[in-house]
Structure formats: C-alpha cells, structure tokens
Amino acid sequence: DQQVKQNSPSLSVQEGRISILNCDYTNSMFDYFLWYKKYPAEGPTFLISISSIKDKNEDGRFTVFLNKSAKHLSLHIVPSQPGDSAVYFCAGRIQGAQKLVFGQGTRLTINP
Amino acid sequence: SQTIHQWPATLVQPVGSPLSLECTVEGTSNPNLYWYRQAAGRGLQLLFYSVGIGQISSEVPQNLSASRPQDRQFILSSKKLLLSDSGFYLCAWSNGGKFGNEQFFGPGTRLTVL
Numbered sequence A: 001d002q003q004v005k006q007n008s009p010s011l012s013v014q015e016g017r018i019s020i021l022n023c024d025y026t027n028s029m030f031d032y033f034l035w036y037k038k039y040p041a042e043g044p045t046f047l048i049s050i051s052s053i054k055d056k057n058e059d060g061r062f063t064v065f066l067n068k069s070a071k072h073l074s075l076h077i078v079p080s081q082p083g084d085s086a087v088y089f090c091a092g093r094i095q096g097a098q099k100l101v102f103g104q105g106t107r108l109t110i111n112p
Numbered sequence B: 001s002q003t004i005h006q007w008p009a010t011l012v013q014p015v016g017s018p019l020s021l022e023c024t025v026e027g028t029s030n031p032n033l034y035w036y037r038q039a040a041g042r043g044l045q046l047l048f049y050s051v052g053i054g055q056i057s058s059e060v061p062q063n064l065s066a067s068r069p070q071d072r073q074f075i076l077s078s079k080k081l082l083l084s085d086s087g088f089y090l091c092a093w094s095n096g097g098k099f100g101n102e103q104f105f106g107p108g109t110r111l112t113v114l
Helices: none
Strands: A010-014 A019-025 A030-038 A045-051 A056-059 A062-067 A072-077 A086-094 A100-102 A106-111 B003-007 B010-013 B019-026 B032-038 B044-052 B055-058 B065-070 B073-078 B087-094 B109-113
Touching (some): A019 A030, A019 A086, A019 A106, A030 A062, A030 A100, A045 A056, B003 B087, B010 B019, B019 B087, B019 B109, B032 B073
Parallel strands (some): B010 B109
Antiparallel strands (some): A056 A062, B044 B055, B065 B073, B087 B109
8 A cells, every 4th residue: 555655756857947746645643744866776875854844844845745535745946957867755753653655666866 | 864874785695694674863852763675667565563562563473583683773684585576765854843753864774585
C-alpha cells in the first residue's frame, strides 16, 4: 500500500522557470511532510518541510503548499537553476511515529 | 556538528556470501537510526529503524538483519545474499528535529550481488 505517491517519475523545466513537483498521500495520520533532494550516488538532503496545520511554507526559492482536503502537496522551485537537477522525494511522518514514509521520487531536469 | 559515515562505499559480492554494512554517527547522542534501500528506479524503502541500543524494528520481511551494538553504530547484515539484495543502501539518523523528524542521510553503499 503506497501511502505517499509521486505520480510523475520525471519532469523537465527550462532554466529560470518554475518547477512544480507534486505528491499525493492517503494516510490522514501524517502530521508533517518533508521534501528531500538526492543527487546520484549520494544520500538525500533535507530541503523543506510543512506541518499539517499549515498550508504553505517558504524558504528562499523553495515553497511547499499543502492541500489537506485533497491530500496533496507540492514543491515549487522558482527560479529553477541547473543545480536543481536531481531526484526529489516527498515524505510523510505518521503522528507519534519515529519514521518517515517516502514517495517513489521525481527526477527533475533543468534545461539551459 | 553532526556527521554520518557509511562504509564501504561500494561492494560487489557473490550470491550466498555474507554481508556487513556499517554506519556510525558523530556529534550527537541517542539518535534514532535507520536503514533504507533504494533499488534501481525505485523510491526509498525503510528496512529497519532503532530508537536505542539493542532496539531494532523491522519494516519488511527479508533476507537482512540489523543490530545496534553501540549508541551511534548501526550495522546491516545478511548471512547469505540474494540477487534481489542489490541496491543502494542508505543509513540515516534523526533526533526528533524541529522540522518534523527530519532525517539526515549518509553517503550510501552501492551493493551489487552477482
């Protein structure tokens, strides 16, 4: 049972434009959502998170939006830069648990 | 500052051979520790996690086991490797965190079973 789903395996965006990465979830018990970025042959690095009681969190070029009624979150990167090319994972934390549930990842490619 | 180490970085092993991957964390105490596997083209699958010495929770039935002999040491093992054990193994730590239990990952070990 895939509790966190990233339905787009890949996304290609022009440099300078906005990148929008999407994530859907099924478990209403998630109290935090996190986004990670991963380069090949490296461990993922934490980017940004959002509490389930909020609908937006912004950090520099990165903004995460949460729509609880639709069980959907998205990560916006603007403007997109070549260094943003990586695989992005969204993850949910089940309230009271010590572990995260990850989606399958979306490979973002920024074209010059 | 905290750092997390994994070794070896790459490993090629024959089917049926044993496995031992090691992960150590520096600069923090009593962390939660995690082992993940990323199979080719797949997401991150949680294999084991530990909230303290000797405490191991297994997420999926499999050919692998984990142990935590010291506070900041986490070991992933197998007695006999299968072809399906190939993948990229990641260790991570967390200390509750202020951003929703964010986890910090090591550099990973690429395991190829032939």
